[in-house]
Amino acid sequence: PRKKPVSVNEQQLKAATHIGSPALVTAGPGTGKTATLIRRIEFLLEDQAARPDQMLVLTFSNDATEELRERVAARFGDDVANQIEIATFHGFGMSFLHTHALGLSQSFALLDEAGQEEILNQLIGQLEIPSLLNLRDLEDTVKRLMRHISFVKDRVLDDQPITPELLLREIAAWQGDELEVRKANELLSVFRAYEQAKRALPAVDFADLIAEPIRVMAEQPQLVTALRQKYRWVMVDEYQDVSRTVAVLLRSLCGPDNPPWVVGDMRQAIYRFRGAAPENVSEFHHDFPNAEVFELEVNYRSCPEVVTAANQLGELLAANEPALNEVEWRAGSSQTSLSSLSVAIARVNSDEAESQGIARQVRQWLDEGVRPADIAVLARRNSDVRNIVLTLGAQGIRAATSGLLTAEGAAGDLTAIATLPDSLVSSLPRLVYALGRGRFDEKLLNELIKNWLTAEREQCELVVKPELAAFVEELQRVVTALKVEMLDADAFTMLCHFLFDASDYLRRVLAAKPNAQRTLALSEIISTLSRAASYRFAHLNESAKKARLTFAEQLRGKLAAGAASPDLPAADPDAVRVMTCHASKGLEFPCVIVAGQTLGQGRESWWLPPSLLPSKTDELAQADALLFVGVTRAQRAVVVSCAESKSGSDRARKRAVAPLLDQWQERFEIPELEWPIPNKDATKAVEQITMTSLWGGKTKPKLAASALDSKSCGVKTYLENFVGIRFPVLEMPQYVHFYLSLRLACEALIRVAQEAGQAKAIEQAAQLFAAQYSADKHGQHPHYPIYQRYGELYARRFASAYEPRVTAVEFASSELESAEALPLRFDLIAQFKGNDGATHAFLFRPESLADSTSKNAPDELLWSGLDTAQRAAFLLLKQREADLRAYVFSAADGMIYRYLWNKKAENMDGELQQLHRRWQSFGKKEFTAQINEHACNRCNVRLACPHWLGE
Numbered sequence: 001p002r003k004k005p006v007s008v009n010e011q012q013l014k015a016a017t018h019i020g021s022p023a024l025v026t027a028g029p030g031t032g033k034t035a036t037l038i039r040r041i042e043f044l045l046e047d048q049a050a051r052p053d054q055m056l057v058l059t060f061s062n063d064a065t066e067e068l069r070e071r072v073a074a075r076f077g078d079d080v081a082n083q084i085e086i087a088t089f090h091g092f093g094m095s096f097l098h099t100h101a102l103g104l105s106q107s108f109a110l111l112d113e114a115g116q117e118e119i120l121n122q123l124i125g126q127l128e129i130p131s132l133l134n135l136r137d138l139e140d141t142v143k144r145l146m147r148h149i150s151f152v153k154d155r156v157l158d159d160q161p162i163t164p165e166l167l168l169r170e171i172a173a174w175q176g177d178e179l180e181v182r183k184a185n186e187l188l189s190v191f192r193a194y195e196q197a198k199r200a201l202p203a204v205d206f207a208d209l210i211a212e213p214i215r216v217m218a219e220q221p222q223l224v225t226a227l228r229q230k231y232r233w234v235m236v237d238e239y240q241d242v243s244r245t246v247a248v249l250l251r252s253l254c255g256p257d258n259p260p261w262v263v264g265d266m267r268q269a270i271y272r273f274r275g276a277a278p279e280n281v282s283e284f285h286h287d288f289p290n291a292e293v294f295e296l297e298v299n300y301r302s303c304p305e306v307v308t309a310a311n312q313l314g315e316l317l318a319a320n321e322p323a324l325n326e327v328e329w330r331a332g333s334s335q336t337s338l339s340s341l342s343v344a345i346a347r348v349n350s351d352e353a354e355s356q357g358i359a360r361q362v363r364q365w366l367d368e369g370v371r372p373a374d375i376a377v378l379a380r381r382n383s384d385v386r387n388i389v390l391t392l393g394a395q396g397i398r399a400a401t402s403g404l405l406t407a408e409g410a411a412g413d414l415t416a417i418a419t420l421p422d423s424l425v426s427s428l429p430r431l432v433y434a435l436g437r438g439r440f441d442e443k444l445l446n447e448l449i450k451n452w453l454t455a456e457r458e459q460c461e462l463v464v465k466p467e468l469a470a471f472v473e474e475l476q477r478v479v480t481a482l483k484v485e486m487l488d489a490d491a492f493t494m495l496c497h498f499l500f501d502a503s504d505y506l507r508r509v510l511a512a513k514p515n516a517q518r519t520l521a522l523s524e525i526i527s528t529l530s531r532a533a534s535y536r537f538a539h540l541n542e543s544a545k546k547a548r549l550t551f552a553e554q555l556r557g558k559l560a561a562g563a564a565s566p567d568l569p570a571a572d573p574d575a576v577r578v579m580t581c582h583a584s585k586g587l588e589f590p591c592v593i594v595a596g597q598t599l600g601q602g603r604e605s606w607w608l609p610p611s612l613l614p615s616k617t618d619e620l621a622q623a624d625a626l627l628f629v630g631v632t633r634a635q636r637a638v639v640v641s642c643a644e645s646k647s648g649s650d651r652a653r654k655r656a657v658a659p660l661l662d663q664w665q666e667r668f669e670i671p672e673l674e675w676p677i678p679n680k681d682a683t684k685a686v687e688q689i690t691m692t693s694l695w696g697g698k699t700k701p702k703l704a705a706s707a708l709d710s711k712s713c714g715v716k717t718y719l720e721n722f723v724g725i726r727f728p729v730l731e732m733p734q735y736v737h738f739y740l741s742l743r744l745a746c747e748a749l750i751r752v753a754q755e756a757g758q759a760k761a762i763e764q765a766a767q768l769f770a771a772q773y774s775a776d777k778h779g780q781h782p783h784y785p786i787y788q789r790y791g792e793l794y795a796r797r798f799a800s801a802y803e804p805r806v807t808a809v810e811f812a813s814s815e816l817e818s819a820e821a822l823p824l825r826f827d828l829i830a831q832f833k834g835n836d837g838a839t840h841a842f843l844f845r846p847e848s849l850a851d852s853t854s855k856n857a858p859d860e861l862l863w864s865g866l867d868t869a870q871r872a873a874f875l876l877l878k879q880r881e882a883d884l885r886a887y888v889f890s891a892a893d894g895m896i897y898r899y900l901w902n903k904k905a906e907n908m909d910g911e912l913q914q915l916h917r918r919w920q921s922f923g924k925k926e927f928t929a930q931i932n933e934h935a936c937n938r939c940n941v942r943l944a945c946p947h948w949l950g951e
Contacts, residue, residue, distance in 0.1 A: 008032065129187075129189065234260045268628065350652070411528045415528070689715070713939070753802055826876070
């Protein structure tokens with residue numbers, strides 16, 4: 001029997017039945033865009049006699065694709081739904097290339113992030129890119145290069161995806177700073193080599209799934225004709241969330257006889273960080289002349305009060321963005337507000353206050369009779385989701401979430417477990433806490449970790465307290481079982497072995513009473529296993545061990561980044577749903593809390609011409625869009641909250657609030673809720689912590705003088721230098737070997753220059769470095785060519801810059817021994833007593849220091865040219881050597897600068913006293929750290945940090 005037509009209003013019907021020219025349906029929140037799309041398919045099938053296989057529906061995400069396919073199947077049946085091609089743009093591109101690849105083998109591979117990084121790792125060793133290399137952390141260089149290339153390839157110039165040739169043109173036209181232009185040219189050389197290496201494999205990346213079909217169609221007009229005949233009806237959803245290259249692809253695919261019909265709303269553009277271009281909507285008239293625009297103005301989702309809030313935010317967004325048209329949405333649903341205060345804002349001083357306030361608000365709604373499943377809390381980051389779920393759980397409120405990965409949760413446990421056979425010292429603390437948390441007192445667990453690490457380090461018998469004997473046997477069985485799998489298990493196999501066979505970890509989670517911790521743990525276990533399986537499937541040609549180490553390294557990076565999860569929690573009638581704002585797109589809930597409305601810290605510098613740079617305006621616009629999307633998910637009530645700092649203490653770093661939130665509250669006098677502020681004493685410990693040597697460690701490790709800087713993390717210093725935490729990676733970093741080799745070579749060059757003259761030193765520079773950093777020892781490392789090349793270059797530059805005006809009487813060790821405190825490494829490249837009676841010390845810096853030199857003497861470096869950590873060695877050495885001549889060798893400048901002391905002696909004395917205080921505290925095994933969310937989120941030892949393990 002024929003089903004009843006989809007019910008739509010006059011605006012929707014006009015949009016759904018439009019034919020003959022391109023159409024843009026501007027669908028604000030809750031205006032029934034999916035119903036309009038379904039009604040269009042109905043119209044095409046029944047009124048235009050269109051065949052299902054003539055239809056192409058393109059969406060932004062896999063979830064959206066599946067949801068739409070289900071809706072189409074429910075309305076028209078599986079047979080019709082299976083004939084309509086419903087896909088993401090990337091899915092369409094993949095299918096296209098397998099059928100129509102031009103100049104590309106049809107056996108091509110699709111590169112994920114790990115595959116891209118592997119290519120770039122090889123390339124940086126072959127290319128001359130000195131301005132881009134971070135020699136201390138080449139992994140960071142590779143990740144930044146990958147982000148740059150992906151960013152560029154998602155954008156267009158002259159209505160074409162950006163290629164190396166187009167990027168070259170932009171750089172050539174740029175009259176910018178010499179260094180910035182040089183960086184852009186070096187990026188161009190990497191981009192060009194990356195494209196060549198990729199094609200040689202053959203392989204494509206995700207951007208190619210859009211760019212390659214564009215190229216193929218441009219070279220094959222007959223194919224364009226055939227595709228336009230095949231796809232008579234092309235429909236696109238969420239057009240604001242796709243890249244600008246997608247608009248070019250759509251123009252290739254659509255012509256006068258098959259014009260596109262698209263749905264989009266610039267106000268809801270929340271994926272700019274992934275390359276989305278909301279200007280696709282504003283440029284639609286330019287891209288597709290004679291386009292008709294249909295504005296859907298009736299909101300079927302929300303009560304009048306929430307619709308008013310949407311209109312207020314829409315008005316402010318239109319004032320901030322000239323391309324936006326003002327629209328006045330009308331309430332078209334029977335929804336009524338939950339209470340007299342249906343729209344409100346809550347500002348608090350700390351994350352704890354915000355989480356507690358959210359729990360109180362949820363409890364209030366529950367007490368008013370709202371079902372748990374009718375409440376949603378929308379956060380910005382995964383870590384926020386986790387904290388909110390735990391706080392709700394502590395208040396006896398069940399919460400559901402999905403796709404979660406956090407460093408503090410089960411994902412952090414499993415990431416450490418994945419590499420336990422390779423570095424027991426690094427993973428042991430996490431293993432002990434993973435299996436012992438909740439069963440044994442934290443002091444007992446820390447004492448066990450200390451005794452076990454001591455036994456490992458000193459190769460002695462493990463001392464075990466009687467009450468922990470059975471637990472230790474359990475742990476030892478796990479370690480033994482996992483070590484057996486060290487060579488033959490990929491990450492998925494290793495984790496399954498841990499979860500199902502070697503330990504009771506999963507069984508304990510399943511046996512626990514239903515609560516927030518159990519829900520979170522199961523969610524993170526599933527998410528981690530899913531990622532491990534997907535990774536292995538995409539890297540079948542790698543050895544099991546390589547795949548495991550690479551996956552673990554990649555997952556540690558993702559946990560550190562704390563990116564938002566787009567995964568939607570499954571509906572549970574007895575649970576409040578907590579998710580990121582990104583996951584809520586297209587959904588609706590009676591009661592909504594939009595949490596965490598503050599801006600992120602830090603902003604990346606870019607190696608691109610100004611015409612291609614992401615703007616601060618775009619970043620703020622995305623923050624505003626997230627607020628707008630969050631508010632407009634609500635049907636009956638919405639509360640927007642923000643924490644203006646992490647801890648709320650007087651010393652806490654203040655966060656910037658989303659600008660639209662400030663404008664909204666000021667312009668429209670939005671009511672503000674008074675959420676209680678926790679006791680200040682409870683927040684101090686969160687902002688700053690002091691730990692003792694709770695896990696033991698080396699008695700007197702040699703510390704870098706830079707570690708005495710109060711801005712560095714004392715706990716990280718303890719974990720790395722005393723305990724020896726080093727999570728394994730596939731290729732161990734080479735910088736330490738490089739620097740030691742360069743230091744020894746420079747010291748030898750000073751000797752040669754003083755004994756045989758500067759010319760002889762220059763002649764021997766490369767040879768002296770090569771003798772220290774030899775191919776026999778390091779030649780198998782993929783980064784060896786980089787460090788070998790730059791080591792020889794820097795040695796020659798040092799030899800050329802060094803003039804032996806003073807004869808070295810005695811070379812000194814670059815260390816400082818102390819009976820009262822720990823020994824220090826100054827990490828100087830040379831230090832000697834001269835025949836002038838003075839001590840001469842040379843520090844190495846890879847970067848240019850030319851902007852920090854004295855105006856009157858370009859060979860003199862100002863005190864401010866080095867930060868506290870960099871000049872710590874000079875300050876401590878000056879205290880011991882009254883007549884100290886300090887020099888800084890800048891490898892980038894090829895200059896040896898004389899370092900100028902601060903004219904204010906009291907400032908130097910104060911800084912020196914601070915260094916001594918920290919030096920003494922380290923000697924007493926006291927380690928202080930400021931808990932900075934930006935730094936902690938990116939810390940490479942966070943998985944083993946006692947502070948976060950105890951959370």
